[in-house]
Amino acid sequence: MADDAAKSPKGAKPTTLKVAPKAAAAPPKAAPAVAKADDHEHKTHSFRRRLLGKVVSDKMDKTVVVEVVRRARDTVYKKYVRNRERYKAHDEKNEFKVGDRVEIMEHRPISKDKRWKVIRLVARAVQE
Numbered sequence: 001m002a003d004d005a006a007k008s009p010k011g012a013k014p015t016t017l018k019v020a021p022k023a024a025a026a027p028p029k030a031a032p033a034v035a036k037a038d039d040h041e042h043k044t045h046s047f048r049r050r051l052l053g054k055v056v057s058d059k060m061d062k063t064v065v066v067e068v069v070r071r072a073r074d075t076v077y078k079k080y081v082r083n084r085e086r087y088k089a090h091d092e093k094n095e096f097k098v099g100d101r102v103e104i105m106e107h108r109p110i111s112k113d114k115r116w117k118v119i120r121l122v123a124r125a126v127q128e
Helices: 004-008
Strands: 049-059 064-075 082-091 101-106 116-123
Touching: 049 082, 049 116, 064 101, 064 116, 082 101
Parallel strands: 082 116
Antiparallel strands: 049 064, 049 101, 064 082, 101 116
16 A cells, blocks of 8 residues: 555546447337339439540440530630530440440549540431
């Protein structure tokens, strides 16, 4: 006991630990309802950009060139100017043809120039 007094500084009060009371256990939640037939599609949020554009070239193997047209307001003249940009996008099955409207999404680098992948067909080109 004398050893304990020697170790603690003068005038120090003995500390006591306070224990929080145990919270009452929460009642178990009800099981989720059975999924409906139309809920089969699982939607996830993606931070990758998605763009709509038109296929302007399909001459390469598994690659299409997609032209995305944006309209931006000119800072000086305040008129809307057409800005176009072309992206090389991966087309695994060579299924998209010139004139098709497609949606592309950012992807990891597939080749030197390809950083996009065709996700879906929006509208098929008009056949004459």
